[in-house]
Amino acid sequence: MIKLIASDLDGTILLKDAQSVDNSLFETIHKISEKGIIFAPASGRQYNSLKMLFEPIAKDLMYIAENGSLVMYNEEVLFKSPMDRKLAMEIIEDVYEHCNCEVLVSGLNTAYIKPKAKEYLHRMTSMVKYTTSMVDSFDDIQEDILKVSVCDISGIKNSTEYFTKKWSGKVLTAVSGKLYLDFTANGVNKGTAIKKIQEKLGISPDECMAFGDNYNDIEMLDNVGHSYAMDRAVDDIKKHAKHITESVEMTLKENFL
Template sequence: MIKLIVTDMDGSLLDDDKNLPVGFMDTLEELRRRGVHFVVASGRSYVSLQHYFSHMEHPPVCICDNGGCMVYRGEVVRARLLPEQKVQKILALRRRLPGLRMTLCCENGTFYESAGPVHDERMHFFYPNATAVEDLEQVRDRAYKIGMSDELEPEKNSMPVLHEMFGDSLSFAMSGERWVDIADAGVCKGEAVALLQRHWGISREETMAFGDHFNDLSLLERAHYGYAMENAVPPLLAAARYTAPSNQVGGVQQVICQRVLQTGAVRSVAAGGE
């Protein structure tokens, strides 16, 4: 029996236009009625997720910043922060290596160094509380993670240097082709899910999870029913036990309705179709 469902947001629960599946709030209410915990696990900060669920009477727990913090009813209930000394050393790399751009995701906001209007617009889409600053090293706020964009490919440019500097004392999550989220050692979606499983007394065999990118691998490992989305990166598809239909056709909702609620196929999850 499934007692816990955890899903990534972008590329998994949300379609490419960043919309929830049609009727998903009714699905959430039915899960709640049946005593099934529903949790969101995203690389995004809570401020960019809250409009999806904050209006609900029973909002889900949100694992944010790839496990850096956990939020329930708008309150941070758990935080794993990067030590300040590590933050400063990581930020200094952008002056040593070409092609790097960094974002500080902190307790009181998100901070970045502007690279023009297009960059600013993108930052404010994913981080509504983003603030442009002249020098990230002057920010005095505690960070959950550092988002690093590497135009010269992380595997070739920045990652070897970071591994040499920090060894196993940092966690790295690939959340895009050239985007790496950096957190303290052990911080990941799967570690946060394990904490919830212990808190609620739920086993791996009673857990279902969905993801589409490299940063979801630890999430799927915590669930016997681990689903890679049909649109997932090939390594995740290869590692996952199960495959869900694409995010564009409401694949997460389809699997939940068929496998957990047992209500059959979901209608009208894609524009103009069944």
Template sequence: MTETSVIFFDIDGTLLNHEKELPQKTKEAVFQLKEAGHVVAIATGRAPFMFEDLRKELDIQTYVSYNGQYVVLNGQVVYANPLNISSLLQLTERALANNHPVVFMDHEDMKANVPEHSYINESITTLKIDRFPSHDPYYYEERDLYQTLLFCPEGEEKQYEQEFKDFDFIRWHPVSVDILPKGGSKAIGIQKIVEQLGFPPERQYAFGDGLNDIEMLTNVKNSIAMGNAEDSVKEAARFVTKSVEENGIYHGLQMVGLL
């Protein structure tokens, strides 16, 4: 019997195409992996509630979410790395003065600190999810937050980067930036899972396409960049497959001998 492996998949631009659809060939590939006894996991920048339907469709209970800040193995939380609330509240006050709204996010929901704003509408709608942040400026109270969204035009996040050293700022939209705990990454989240599963490096695989995948692709021994990835992402990976629109997952799994 072939030794089993663990395979981590990014979501947007990797499992899902640019229309946020799951290609049939990709779905078939995931179930073939599972039938062969492999562990299939997700590693994403998304919140858990933003890919619940996808987890159900693929029957996946192991995932790294929020770029490594909230990690679940077989349905159980094994690692959580919340934001520093004191620093976050200082940042939020500065952002309000600059007319830059924020959205607080935990593992269950997201709430905006303003009733409405065009930047929130413009960016959140591109995710094509069935949830939109409602208004609750005190959502940070008595709960852990794993990510906050800061809404500002490109370049204007620099002032926050210079002052708030507890956080990493990752732009994902022309008017929106992820705020994450400093130094957190998908690679750290993956490490928390493989430590418990016991897979050696040669039996660890990861697929990704975005800038937030670079550390994951650098640290996982058998890393595969999607053909639609930027050059810097491809350079970080050991292999490069076809694009998501060309059944890149299926082709990549064949290329590395998992299918």
């Protein structure tokens, strides 16, 4: 019996750059939750952003946020895995000085930004609708840093090679969508979050299902017994899934309703 379902958002639940979840999916997830199954959005997005996206059923869900750096359940921190502060600050400086790149620094309840371009500010506050805090200096951040992200508005493919070559080994890097590259502490990803949840709640991998479409979903797909890659995902991702689907909602209905 499935006890936990985790799903990526962008490119998995949210298709064609959508920024809102269909009401029909809310209804489907609610019915599944009534069966005692935990549904967990698993994303590089912040916790507050995920709660807003799933507002009609927000209290029913577990949240795997910040690429696995933070897991929230019943409005409490189940666990968090912050970055080494000195290393995070070095990465922040590198990203901020890099041409065409913006930096996003994730805390527990807010994301810290120092926009270089109005387009980036508009994207974070009006499109993605993040909870943000403007800083004059990233040194002003007083809390744990869960994740550092590069945002390249021209496409993250233009910056990935530089940053991964420079920082791989010191931190974990993962492409997240078309515009972002995320840095988390070594060993921290959606998959390790799934493993910690399994251990904490006494759930086996075979009692877990997951959906994903991008490289930051690989470890999550590898750590569940029922793994689904989206049909539009690249072949590298599909290799890690036991099933291919065109729709999360359709698959949920076929399996649980």
